[in-house]
Amino acid sequence: MFSSFASLTHLDLRLNDLSGPIPVEIRYLSKLVFLDLSGNRFSGPIPREIGTLRDLETLLLHSNNLEGPIPVSLGNLENLLKVNISFNFLTGQIPSSLGNLSKLSELYLFLNNLTGSIPTSLGSSSSLRILSLYMNKLSGRIPNELGNMKDLVILRLGHNELTGSIPASLGNLSKLEILDVHENLLSGVIPQELGKLEFLIQLSFSHNELSGQIPVSVGNLSKLELLYLNDNSNNSLIGRVPELVCNLRYLEILDLGNNRFSGGIPQCVGNFSQKLKVLDLRLIRFHGTIPETFLKRDNDLRRLNMNGNQLHGLIPGSLIYCRNLEVLDLGNNMLTGGFPHWVDTIPEIQVLVLRGNKLNGTLHGSNTKSPFHKLRILDLSSNGFTGFLPLNYLKNFKSMMRRDRASPGDLYMGTHFMYDDKVVLVVKGLRLELQRILVVYTTIDLSVNNLEGVIPDTIGELRSLKFLSLSRNSLTGEIPTNLKDLKLLESLDLSSNKMVGAIPQGGQFNTFGNDSYEGNDGLCGFPLTMSCGDDEGSSSPTPEEDSSFFNGLSWESVVMGYGFGILIGSMACVLFWKESLDFSSF
Known part of the structure; x- marks a missing residue:
């Protein structure tokens, strides 16, 4: 049957409740440029025969029940531009052969059970714009070679078992907008070099084992909208929160909770960004008073959490201007005054x-x-x-x-x-x-x-x-x-x-x-x-x-x-x- 469709270039069977294995006879569709089997119930392995479809540019197999390893043969598809095989049950390592795909722009492998290390060969994928590997069981270090992907815009490595330090080479990714390495076992300091990423809008290092201070260079990330540095093991991040964080005029979420910062809350907190929705400073050991700075009537603050510090004095009445506030948690401090x-x-x-x-x-x-x-x-x-x-x-x-x-x-x-x-x-x-x-x-x-x-x-x-x-x-x-x-x-x-x-x-x-x-x-x-x-x-x-x-x-x-x-x-x-x-x- 497949041989009668040998000249077919586009096959779109997404969201059809199809089940069973993907037929190995798919190799007869040798002219395929676009293949979308996503959102079905396909099971079993990904046929290595897909690696014979030399003209293939788009491969979409996400949201199925596929098992087994990613075929090494996918590295033969030199015309591939986009691969999405996320949301399956794939196991084994990421093939180093994927680094051969010089035209590849988007690679989505998240929400599987992949193990082993991130191949250093991916650093050779000079056209890669999106690399999404989060929610797997990947281990080992983040390769320095990833810093060679000059066109990379999104790098998601969160929710794995990665160890070692955050490579300073990531500071070379001049087009990067999203850097997410949350929920790993990463240690060491946050590299100063990341302050060069002028287009960065989301930075998430939460739930790791990082230590040291927040680099002053973070204050240079003028387009940053989301900053997650919360819940590092053993409350390892220390020092004062740099006043330069108040330069982040577009920040929507600032989450520094459960670390070991010292000193008082920066006076600018609460009025440096009219777009700020979340301010999470819980369990930091801040002392002093809550700044009386929530004065902008048009602010968009939704969450304010300062639980578990050493704050004293009155609850500032200027919080009344936070008309969109949904969560106010000031528990476990030393605040005084009436309700x-x-x-x-x-x-x-x-x-x-x-x-x-x-x-x-x-x-x-x-x-x-x-x-x-x-x-x-x-x-x-x-x-x-x-x-x-x-x-x-x-x-x-x-x-x-x-x-x-x-x-x-x-x-x-x-x-x-x-x-x-x-x-x-x-x-x-x-x-x-x-x-x-x-x-x-x-x-x-x-x-x-x-x-x-x-x-x-x-x-x-x-x-x-x-x-x-x-x-x-x-x-x-x-x-x-x-x-x-x-x-x-x-x-x-x-x-x-x-x-x-x-x-x-x-x-x-x-x-x-x-x-x-x-x-x-x-x-x-x-x-x-x-x-x-x-x-x-x-x-x-x-x-x-x-x-x-x-x-x-x-x-x-x-x-x-x-x-x-x-x-x-x-x-x-x-x-x-x-x-x-x-x-x-x-």
Whole structure:
């Protein structure tokens, strides 16, 4: 059959749900210039016979189930301009023969299981503009020879097992716009030579083992939009953040979190770029005050994270001008003053974390008409707040009242602008560090304060609430019975208060253990051992008495399932990405 199409030059069978192996008879299509079999279910190896199609210019086999090695014979296709065999299950090494393809402009091999080192021969590919090898299992050093690819625009080597230092020769790639080597085992310093890359718009060195200081030359990258230097092992990046970073007028994401920088926050931070969307300075050991520099009313800041530093003083009121702010995390510092009520006027705020500071005063006093209607996570724990629970806020938490499911594209916060939000939740003493925030992780934590009064029934209307902690306060009165209607509530902590009465039975109350209530001398009934006498609340419910007994989850089972849930969530995210990814941008 194939022989009857011997003169065919273009074959496009993408997205046809085709399965089985790619026929070796494809060698009879000797005039093929364009071959696209992407987005199907082809399995088995890539036929080495493709290497006989000498006129082939475009080879697209991505998004299939192909296995085995990349055929060495592909190095014979001297007319190849574009190769995309990403998103498969390919194994083995990258053939050095690919370095023979002198006309090759784009090479996509990402999201496979390729091993071994990056061939030094690729440095001979003088026409290569895009080299994308991320999310494989590549090891060894980044070859110095890659610095010879003078036309290279995009270099993606992230999420592999590469070791050694970042070659200074990469500073010779004068046309480079994207350099991504995140999530490897790279060590040593960041080369000063990279400051010569005047067209660089994205630089990602996060999740490595880099050491030393940020080169002053980084301040010369005037077109830089994304700078990721976060989470290097052992917090190895040190020194002061150079003031020259404030020259980066087009920067949209600045992520320096979890390193060992010293000194204070540069005074320019917050007003040097009107395009800045993300400012992540968490876990850096910065001291001093937060600069009062968020003064530009037309700024586009969406994420501000300074958690885990040594900052003191007041929370700057100029943050009120950040009208697009969605995440504000200033937890675990030494900030003082009262609750910043102006935050409730920011219409987009979804995550507010102020835990572990020295804030005081009451949580009342807002005159905002609909405060915090998009809020999903509120963590004000371990401060010195007094007074009653903020009813004016609780009754306006509209996003915590809805139980509608998020669409696949909205599972995580921040994905629409290439940033993974990070937050730490403490649930009954268990520290949960989320590298990505699921939009369903609705949380209220007001524990370890000096709050008093009763728990308002309004909390029972927050139907999407997953974690609720009011422990270690001075709350009184009875537990609202409508909390049993919170079907999604996985953890409840009311311990160490002054509450009284029988613990309500049925619904979600049947899923919580002693630790949810202990330390309240006036409480009685299941699951506590203290009986309420003849009160029905004192008896332990049985499956026959309450059909909802097995509908909830104990916190112990939540912990056991946590890792599996994150795995499934990540797989779902990858599957969705596979469906929607536009490969033309890689």
